[in-house]
Amino acid sequence: MAAAAPAAGKGKRKRHLSEDDVCLLQRYNPGTILTALQEVAQHAEGRIIDWRAVVAKSATGITSAREYQMLWRYLAYHHDLNESIEAGDLPLGDDSDLELELEPNPSETKEALSEASALAKALISRSSREQASGHRINLDVPALNTQNEKIVRVPSKQLAQSHRVTNVTCPVSNPKQLSHIVPSPTHLDPNGASKKRKKAKAWSKEEDADLAAGVQKYGEGNWEVILHKCNFDNTRTPDQLSQRWALKRPGGSTKPASTKHASVGSEERSATIKALHLAVGPMPVSSALRSGREQSIQHKSTAFAPKMPQVRSAVTPSLAPALALPVQPLRVAAEVQSPLRHGQQAPGQGAPPKLSNASNNTRKKQAALPNSTFSPSSIQAAAIAAGGRLATASTAANLLKAAQSKNAVHIRSLGATSLKSSASFDHGTQSGGSQHLESLNASAVNGVSGVSAVNQSGPPAGAETKKALGTTLAPVPCDSEENEDGSEFCAITLDDLFPEDAKQPETVDTKAKQPETTGPKAKQPENADPKAMHQETMDPKSKQPDTLKVGILDPKDKDMLEFDQYVASQGAHLNTDDLNKSKCTNSASQAQGLVGSQKNPLKLTPVDGKANPVTAAGRGKPVAAGVASTGKKATIPISHLAAGTPRGIVDTVNANAPIRRTLTRRAAALVPAGCQAPPPKHAIDAKGCQMTNSIATFVSSGVPASSQASTPAKDANKASPPSSSCQPKPDSVAVNGAIRAVKSVAKKGNLPAAAARQ
DNA sequence: ATAGGGTTAGAA
DNA sequence: TTCTAACCCTAT
Known part of the structure; x- marks a missing residue:
């Protein structure tokens, strides 16, 4: 007026x-x-x-x-x-x-x-x-x-x-x-x-609250609906809502810490906690979410990987800082470090997750660096949660059937992967179905191995590996640091994880095409079977009952163990929960709202050949394989038959960040990670694990198989050996079946719209 | 629908 | 004048 x-x-x-x-x-x-x-x-x-x-x-x-x-x-x-x-x-x-x-x-x-x-x-x-x-x-x-x-x-x-x-x-x-x-x-x-x-009309708190509520209720993206259902005055437009949400949504905020939301960290933490609660129910999350040194304690977080998939909302980057649960599936403890992280602190004694709010320059930057500190387990947790959305009960069942019926997909076991991990590091700008495959197989399954090798081989090997891996490890050479308990750590920066952002994409293709050359020197005692590298990912033979050496938790891991055990105990339940329930429920949407956007992150490229996986994966950040692998001196033999037991934290890493871009892979990679994990000592529900495995299987091999079979993706040429190994075979029928299953699930709305669209 | 960048208005 | 938030436009 x-x-x-x-x-x-x-x-x-x-x-x-x-x-x-x-x-x-x-x-x-x-x-x-x-x-x-x-x-x-x-x-x-x-x-x-x-x-x-x-x-x-x-x-x-x-x-x-x-x-x-x-x-x-x-x-x-x-x-x-x-x-x-x-x-x-x-x-x-x-x-x-x-x-x-x-x-x-x-x-x-x-x-x-x-x-x-x-x-x-x-x-x-x-x-x-x-x-x-x-x-x-x-x-x-x-x-x-x-x-x-x-x-x-x-x-x-x-x-x-x-x-x-x-x-x-x-x-x-x-x-x-x-x-x-x-x-x-x-x-x-x-x-x-x-x-x-x-x-310009400033957004009032009320409006923001309405917006958040609207998003919770009607979902991100339904701005028209939100606009009309919530009491926004008629000066607002859907676009404005979208923009505002982009600014304000938890985890997506580009706000610097200095402004209104001073303690993003605590917000994210609480959001994370809530999300986690939603995922695994009431449990001593607090112990798992503790910040500080304890948080960095080595931990077999893989154990709870399969237990969390029911988190419907995407676990955005915000989850990572809060869930700093290190993982140590192998013998090397790796911690992803943000460049912002001060000092070269020994990961094992990592400082409390420090949220980086400082760099607020561009949204792009934010997307690339959603948080400053990743710990393997946090990443995994995030990915798990994100990946969990892949698996509704029905989906899981379908996938399980599909996978079991034909033994269609077999993810190469750790032992077989050896040095190809380099490929997994080099996804940078690589795109195409091949990337999916590669990512899934190499990074999810093998990535850790590769890193482990790097770490274990000591500085020289690390340096070499770094080279071999392209630029991904460049910013922070994988210097081995030995913890008090002898664990070795590899510090990896976000640039390492996201070379694309580090603007070093050129190396990607080259490396991807020559995965074998990457880390011959990386030592992988347990699995160093050169032939394995050439094995088809889907080849049952790759299913080697390798014995994994998983570090025994030391006393300070008690909390983590507790966490694991709890999650393990929740496994079956969680895995059979009906995702649909959470679709629009308050809690689920709350998680979404609190934790971040879930729509974007989830892109199930594999579902449909029409969808060009390249888009999702091509832009995806390189898989930071191996980030997670950790290990301790004491080892426990672990059979990772099922689905190849990827040490999948790697892919999870990406899940943390621009989830939107690469979730397809990450989620997939992630799930298997979870499945593999259950160390014997953790009574994990086999069923749940299997289901998860099925899903993992599907995703892992399904993507490439699908894309290759039906879509000559423009980047198909870049298909690397691993991916080519995934050529549709008789077995792939099951894969396709799984795909269909997922697809149908997606159509039913069990998967986020974005996923369904794919 | 969204990301990203540019423009503009208002506040400090 | 500078900074920030909101708006607008365009490409994807």
């Missing part, structure tokens, strides 16, 4: 009075309001307004000084309108009425003038109607063309009778609403006032 604005005095706040304010009032005729504003301006010479004097002379018809004050405060400060005010009530005594100074004659803009003009006409129009119906409101509305005549003058006597108007038909300046009443401002002002950018 153009006539608005008790406006700014020097150093005072300024507020625009919009038509919405008037609409909200419902109690007062707009003319009354305008008159009141004018009167307030006239009486606002001192610090304190003498409301009684104002009322005495008021033309508004308002007889209660208190009411008058209340109206003003509503208009100026959005104070509540108190319904129960008697005529004799005294105004409040405080002197806060003029925190906003009055500008009786604010300078008008073209837009304002046109709006005001429209408003005036609307008022006149209504006035005419009311006149015809006996409700005469005598509004003398000038065109507001001059500085001194902006305020509607309302003859006092009429207003005295009519200042209370019930069901005020709100005159609007919004062209949409106005169009049926009076010519739109567009017509009134052909000079482009209507073209002018809308005045």
Whole structure:
């Protein structure tokens, strides 16, 4: 509303009075309001307004000084309108009425003038109607063309009778609403006032809350629905909602820590906790989520991998910092370090997850560096949670059937992978089905191995591996650091993980094409079967009952173990939970809302040959294989028959970050990771594991198989040996079946829309 | 639908 | 003048 604005005095706040304010009032005729504003301006010479004097002379018809004050405060400060005010009530005594100074004659803009003009006409129009119906409101509305005549003058006597108007038909300046009443401002002002950018309207907390609630209720992306179902004023557009959400959504915020949300960390942490609760039910999450050194304790987090898939919401990067649960499926403890992380702290004694809010330069950057600290397990946890969405009960069942019936897919066991891990590091910009395959097989399954080898081989090997791996490890050479217990750690920066962001994509292809050459020197004692490298991923032979050496938890891992055990105990239940339940439920959506966007992250490329996996995977960050592998001296033989027991944290790493881009792989990789993990000591439900395995199997091999069979992806040429190994074979039938199964699930809505679209 | 970048308005 | 938030536009 153009006539608005008790406006700014020097150093005072300024507020625009919009038509919405008037609409909200419902109690007062707009003319009354305008008159009141004018009167307030006239009486606002001192610090304190003498409301009684104002009322005495008021033309508004308002007889209660208190009411008058209340109206003003509503208009100026959005104070509540108190319904129960008697005529004799005294105004409040405080002197806060003029925190906003009055500008009786604010300078008008073209837009304002046109709006005001429209408003005036609307008022006149209504006035005419009311006149015809006996409700005469005598509004003398000038065109507001001059500085001194902006305020509607309302003859006092009429207003005295009519200042209370019930069901005020709100005159609007919004062209949409106005169009049926009076010519739109567009017509009134052909000079482009209507073209002018809308005045920025700050988002109130209420709006943000509404938005969050809307997202929870209707899901991210349904901005139209949210817009209409939630009480957004008509000045908001779906686009604005989307943009706002992009800014405000938990985990997606680009806000620097210095601003409003000072403690993003705690927010994310709590969000994570909630998400985790949703995933695994009430449990001593706190122990698992502890920050600080304890958090970095080596931990067989793989044990709970299969237990968490029911988290429907995407676990966004925010989960990672909170879930710093290291993993040590192998003998090398690896910790992903953010470049922001100060010092080269021994990962095992890592500082509390430090959220990086500092770099807020670009959204891109944010996407690439959602959080500053990844620990393998946190990553895994995130990926698990994300990947979990792949598996509804039915999906799992279908996939299980498919996988079991034909033994269609066999993920190469750790032993077979040996040095190909390099390929998994080199996904950078690589795209195409081959990438999927590669990622899944090499990074998910083998990645850890590769890293392990690197670490175990010591600095020289690390350096070499770094080279072999391309640029992924460049920023932070995989220097072996020995922990007090002898565990070795590999520090990997985010740049390592996301070479694409590090702008070193060239190396990708080359490496991908020559995976074998990558890390011959990387030592992988347990699995160093060169032939294995050439084995088909789907080849049953690859299913080597390798014995994994998993470090025994040392005492300080107790909490982690506790966590694992708990999760393990929850395994079956979680795996059979019906994902559908959570689809729109509060809790699930809450997780979504709190933890972050789930729509984007999930892209199930494999489902359909039409979907070009390249898009999702091609842009995907390279798989930071091996990040997770860790190990301790004591070893426990672990048979990782099922689905090849990928040490999949690797892919999980990516799941943490721009999930949107690579989730297809990550989720897939992830699941197997979980399955493999259950160390003997953890009583894990075989069923749940199998199911998960099935899914993993499907995803892993299914993607490439599918894409290769049906889509000559543009990057198909880049197919690396591993991927080619995944050529559809008789066995792949099962894979396809699994794909179909998932597809159907997706169609049923069990998978996020984004996934279904794929 | 969304990301990313540019533009604009308002506040400090 | 600078910074920030909101808006707008365009490409994907």
